[in-house]
Amino acid sequence: MMRTILKKSCPPLSTCALMAMLALFSVTACGPSEQEKNSKGVVNIYSARHYDADEELYDLFKKTTGIEVKRIEMKGDLLLERLKAEGNQSPADVILLVDAGNFWRAQSAGLFQPVQSAKLDASVPKNLQGANKDWFGFTKRARVIAYDPSRIKPEQVATYSQLTDPSLKGQICVRPSSNVYNLSMMSGFIQEWGVAKAETWAKGVVANFARPPEGADTDQLKAIAQGQCAISLVNHYYAVRLQRSLDPAEKAIAAKIALSFPDQKGEGTHVNVSGGALARYAPNKANGITFLEFLVSPPAQAIFAKANDEFPILTSAMDDNSALKGLAGFKEAQTPMTVLGINQGEAQKVFDRAGWK
The missing domain is CATH 3.40.190.10 (Periplasmic binding protein-like II)
Known part of the structure; x- marks a missing residue:
């Protein structure tokens, strides 16, 4: 507001200064809007997932945390190429991918950074994590x-x-x-x-x-x-x-x-993952970690199970999906995702x- 006023053709300096002071006072007195007060910033998500249920996840995350979700969705290979091209100018905070193979490709390209989170460590089995705690599986597919x-x-x-x-x-x-x-x-x-x-x-x-x-x-x-x-x-x-x-x-x-x-009766059925990682140059790192931790919460895990028919890492989340629950309990191959x-x-x-x- 001040810049707009000062760019205009002004009366004498003292009047301009007074107008500027009044404008500043007005902004300070009014303070942030209700929307601004309720917002805790944004998280920028680059996703290779293309499921309608993810809309439900994003809406619930915003409602729960007050953090606005902005996202880009495209096929995995294209997503990784975009991240490489953007380099340290990338706005991505969280990268969502399907299949451990894609996580390995992204990891090899240096697109992730490690995450220190007691919640993620406690919730995600070790064989479903990246070796350096730089990505985490949130659902399983057999x-x-x-x-x-x-x-x-x-x-x-x-x-x-x-x-x-x-x-x-x-x-x-x-x-x-x-x-x-x-x-x-x-x-x-x-x-x-x-x-x-x-x-x-x-x-x-x-x-x-x-x-x-x-x-x-x-x-x-x-x-x-x-x-x-x-x-x-x-x-x-x-x-x-x-x-x-x-x-x-x-x-x-x-x-x-x-x-x-x-x-x-042998090694067990081959299992893979869908999951997420914190982007290497995440500008909103804290919000990115908050989003990753949200994905292991019971409400988010229930959405994965009910809407996407993926096996959640939180087994209790399958209660509302009888079709999926009927398939659970099989012996899984314990091959490390890496x-x-x-x-x-x-x-x-x-x-x-x-x-x-």
């Missing part, structure tokens, strides 16, 4: 075997290794090997089995392909329902969403599919040698 129970018996798909059985020739649909979900799964197998066994497995699965790899996880489920194949590898929540859908066509797909959580990133280069080479395009 890479399961989806199958047509009218054509495949449960005992035929009780392990990942069984997918190489010649009796399943022409029965398997998959998405491309370059997808980060598949790369992380193979990274876990390399850790558990070694490169040679992992490559033999991949070649055996390729020999049983019903078609060349294509599409996303939901496309694989549709292909099973349409009879194009009988088996696929998918993240569990895609199937749960179809089961809970109000769309009759999607419910019809779900009715034709069963899920196997493999290797319950390994799923470190082995990705080798995982792609294994897939390439096996002919899994």
